[in-house]
Amino acid sequence: MGGGDKSLLSLGGHSLLSHVIARLAPQAGAMALNANGDPTRFAATGLPVIKDSITGFAGPLAGVLAGLDWAAIQGATHIVTVAADTPFFPTDLTDRLTIAARDGQKPIALAATPGPDGKIYRHPTFGLWPVALRDDLRRALQDGLRKVVLWTDRHGTALAEFPVRGGDPFFNVNTPGDLAEARRLLSEETP
Numbered sequence: 250m251g252g253g254d255k256s257l258l259s260l261g262g263h264s265l266l267s268h269v270i271a272r273l274a275p276q277a278g279a280m281a282l283n284a285n286g287d288p289t290r291f292a293a294t295g296l297p298v299i300k301d302s303i304t305g306f307a308g309p310l311a312g313v314l315a316g317l318d319w320a321a322i323q324g325a326t327h328i329v330t331v332a333a334d335t336p337f338f339p340t341d342l343t344d345r346l347t348i349a350a351r352d353g354q355k356p357i358a359l360a361a362t363p364g365p366d367g368k369i370y371r372h373p374t375f376g377l378w379p380v381a382l383r384d385d386l387r388r389a390l391q392d393g394l395r396k397v398v399l400w401t402d403r404h405g406t407a408l409a410e411f412p413v414r415g416g417d418p419f420f421n422v423n424t425p426g427d428l429a430e431a432r433r434l435l436s437e438e439t440p
């Protein structure tokens with residue numbers, strides 16, 4: 250994408266991140282961003298920026314841990330995570346993740362969609378995570394674990410399945426072509 254933060258690319262006159270925040274805000278209480286490096290690049294959001302506590306860029310689970318640690322300080326019992334380059338995720342994400350965890354009697358819930366092959370595909374960046382598992386996650390990361398589903402499967406994971414109607418609801422922007430597609434989707438979504 251030419252370097253820099255993908256989440257700050259313009260989509261309809263606003264950053265991808267602004268679209269993500271606007272979509273998540275009605276579904277969440279307090280929000281924070283997980284990012285390493287200079288936090289001032291996100292100052293316009295007005296959100297706290299929390300960095301990974303595990304060094305060496307340990308991947309998405311390090312971001313989940315940072316969120317869990319921050320949430321513990323806030324007195325929260327769970328967090329919901331979303332990707333900053335996915336501007337069209339479902340507007341009922343949090344509710345459906347919560348219901349899936351409760352109904353499945355599992356501590357963690359991840360978003361999932363059916364694939365064209367009939368298999369169910371998990372979207373582990375979109376999840377509901379209990380703060381109570383943060384010390385276990387810290388130990389797993391310190392022991393070198395990096396794959397999200399290896400850790401989630403240890404604890405039991407419910408899946409919140411989302412239909413694919415006209416496209417993947419978890420479509421993310423990774424290439425210039427994806428950004429062009431996001432602009433097209435936004436024009437269809439906006440009256």
